[in-house]
Amino acid sequence: MTVGEHAGHEARANSGTVPGGLQVSQDGYTLNPITSITTGGAPAEFRFTVIGPDGTPVTDYEVAHDKKMHFIVASRDLTSFQHVHPSMAPDGTWAVGLSVPKAGSYRAFADFVPKGKQKLTLGVDLQAAGDYRPEPLPHVSRTAAVDDYTVNLAGNIVPGQASKLVLTVSKDGEPVDDLEPYLGAYGHLVALRAGDLAYLHVHPEESDEAGPEITFVAEAPSRGDYRLFLDFKHEGKVRTASFTATATLSDGHAPSATHDHTH
Known part of the structure; x- marks a missing residue:
């Protein structure tokens, strides 16, 4: 099966279910932010865990597309996007240097595969303090x-x-x-x-x-x-x-x- 075929199969398998990233919890797994995001300046350490069905942080993940964790942060107005790859401590705490360009509301996505389980994409809202001025969605573009x-x-x-x-x-x-x-x-x-x-x-x-x-x-x-x-x-x-x-x-x-x- 090619990568494209896998993507199509995965999409069809998920049809009729809630699209990825809309839930903070799914199948017993919960995305748990520990720190806040900051704007401007040097990136500050952002930390989070994924809590498993047993109530403790998950420490065992499959490698998918060369990484155990894909972490994406996008502004709610979709004018800002970052795709980063945090590192995990032995206790299951993930950390990555992160700074967002402006104040406002953001959505963070954790894209991962728990060992022996199916791929999950969990999402959580994050707030960057400050005066928030949302921008319009950029025009349709080719x-x-x-x-x-x-x-x-x-x-x-x-x-x-x-x-x-x-x-x-x-x-x-x-x-x-x-x-x-x-x-x-x-x-x-x-x-x-x-x-x-x-x-x-x-x-x-x-x-x-x-x-x-x-x-x-x-x-x-x-x-x-x-x-x-x-x-x-x-x-x-x-x-x-x-x-x-x-x-x-x-x-x-x-x-x-x-x-x-x-x-």
């Missing part, structure tokens, strides 16, 4: 710019169906065909539904080609707007390109192209 790179998105998200999305990476107008592996693949995609931040976590179809195209299979649980965050690695650095896309029925109109600049 193109994202980050540093000297441009990423183009092809394909449409159709709710309830496996949808093929092709992202093409170029630098200074030239195709990038020497992407570097990141988390076991040449790209890593997270999709969050606007409004409630339902979480989709997909990876590309297997390919021997290191770019410029990265192909994903994803399935959205409903119509509506989604923010797509693509992590890719080139010249030793991981960059994130972001898009807003609308999930519509297969006979719906494709979104118009605008530009979304990610820094």
Whole structure:
């Protein structure tokens, strides 16, 4: 089974259930923040645990996509996104340096596989103190710019169906065909539904080609707007390109192209 087939199978298996990331507790596991998030300046240590069915912190995890824990923090207005990989102490406490860019409400997602169990994505709200001014959702976009790179998105998200999305990476107008592996693949995609931040976590179809195209299979649980965050690695650095896309029925109109600049 390819990675893309696995993602489609996983989405179908979860159809009719609550999408990932909307619950702080599931199947006896609970995401438990210990510290608060801070804004600006140097990253401060953020700590959390995952409490298991026996009431104690989980210490035994499977490795998934090269890591035992994927931790994602996004602002509620979906203009800020971070994907980090904390380290775990022997007592099951996870820690990572973290700083968010502005005050306001954030959603944190812990994406992990307990030893011998199924993959879980738990979510919890975090608050960064200060004056909060939410921003509007960025416009629907087919193109994202980050540093000297441009990423183009092809394909449409159709709710309830496996949808093929092709992202093409170029630098200074030239195709990038020497992407570097990141988390076991040449790209890593997270999709969050606007409004409630339902979480989709997909990876590309297997390919021997290191770019410029990265192909994903994803399935959205409903119509509506989604923010797509693509992590890719080139010249030793991981960059994130972001898009807003609308999930519509297969006979719906494709979104118009605008530009979304990610820094």
